[in-house]
Amino acid sequence: MTARFKGKVMVITGAAQGIGKRVAELAAAEGGRLLLVDIAEYVQGVAAELRDQGFEAVAVQADLETWAGAEQVMAEGHQRFGRIDILINNVGGTIWAQPYDHYSPTQIEKEIQRSLFPTLWCCRAVLPYMLQQKGGVIVNVSSVATRGLMRVPYGAAKGGVNAMTVNLAYEYAPHNIRVNATAPGGTEAPPRLTPRNAGTQSEQEKVWYQALIEQTKQNSFMSRYGTLDEQAEPILFLASDAASFMTGTIVPVAGGDLG
Ligand SMILES: NC(=O)c1ccc[n+]([C@@H]2O[C@H](COP(=O)([O-])OP(=O)(O)OC[C@H]3O[C@@H](n4cnc5c(N)ncnc54)[C@H](O)[C@@H]3O)[C@@H](O)[C@H]2O)c1
Numbered sequence: 310m311t312a313r314f315k316g317k318v319m320v321i322t323g324a325a326q327g328i329g330k331r332v333a334e335l336a337a338a339e340g341g342r343l344l345l346v347d348i349a350e351y352v353q354g355v356a357a358e359l360r361d362q363g364f365e366a367v368a369v370q371a372d373l374e375t376w377a378g379a380e381q382v383m384a385e386g387h388q389r390f391g392r393i394d395i396l397i398n399n400v401g402g403t404i405w406a407q408p409y410d411h412y413s414p415t416q417i418e419k420e421i422q423r424s425l426f427p428t429l430w431c432c433r434a435v436l437p438y439m440l441q442q443k444g445g446v447i448v449n450v451s452s453v454a455t456r457g458l459m460r461v462p463y464g465a466a467k468g469g470v471n472a473m474t475v476n477l478a479y480e481y482a483p484h485n486i487r488v489n490a491t492a493p494g495g496t497e498a499p500p501r502l503t504p505r506n507a508g509t510q511s512e513q514e515k516v517w518y519q520a521l522i523e524q525t526k527q528n529s530f531m532s533r534y535g536t537l538d539e540q541a542e543p544i545l546f547l548a549s550d551a552a553s554f555m556t557g558t559i560v561p562v563a564g565g566d567l568g
Pocket of ligand 1: 326328402427
């Protein structure tokens with residue numbers, strides 16, 4: 310087993326399930342000292358399981374759609390570990406799948422809140438610590454849905470994440486801070502404990518969601534969804550010193566779909 314993250318303090322957001330949880334499991338096994346963040350209470354269980362296996366992980370619950378939540382998380386992380394080496398911004402995900410003319414103004418705002426603001430806030434909140442320690446690494450989890458169907462507001466949010474990634478990388482390269490993103494394609498995961506959308510799908514909504522799935526598969530050369538490991542590994546590569554000459558890069562992880 311390699312230990313790419315031995316002694317590194319890593320903040321991983323949205324770590325209670327899905328891609329974020331898998332990133333946490335792999336990072337812990339490689340020596341990371343983890344602060345796992347999620348709005349869902351069962352992020353505590355993820356951290357407890359990792360500690361049971363002898364790894365270092367603590368969990369904190371926060372709403373990262375708010376500045377207060379992001380600021381509190383970074384302050385807690387810094388207080389507990391004395392530094393923050395790596396931030397992985399993973400919170401996000403489309404809530405609705407429908408043609409744009411069916412989105413209400415409230416839904417549009419909620420998509421932007423979910424898939425842009427946690428990354429905006431967390432980057433802003435971590436920078437003072439990374440500047441103080443004269444270095445750091447940020448990996449944002451974007452999406453190839455910047456070119457997709459049935460999720461215009463989500464695509465707009467992730468386009469914002471891409472722009473942020475490049476601009477932050479440019480601005481903070483002189484401070485030894487690298488910023489990259491992965492752009493995942495469709496990813497198979499166990500059923501979500503926290504669904505993106507708790508409402509029941511109407512027949513029409515099922516048809517629209519199916520159109521999203523078909524488009525995702527068709528745009529991938531490999532005509533399939535990826536696995537959690539296939540998403541987590543590229544995120545961890547960008548977070549590691551092996552990517553020391555990479556910054557401002559959006560890496561599509563979607564079987565050939567470039568987004
Ligand atoms: N799964 C896919 O097919 C796919 C495809 C492309 C991109 N992505 C991106 O990958 C990332 C992870 O996707 P996933 O499918 O594993 O997500 P998911 O929905 O399974 O998990 C997201 C986690 O974020 C947490 N969360 C939601 N709102 C929060 C908030 N306000 N504050 C704190 N935590 C909050 C949830 O509780 C959940 O644990 C997302 O950014 C998503 O946009 C996923």
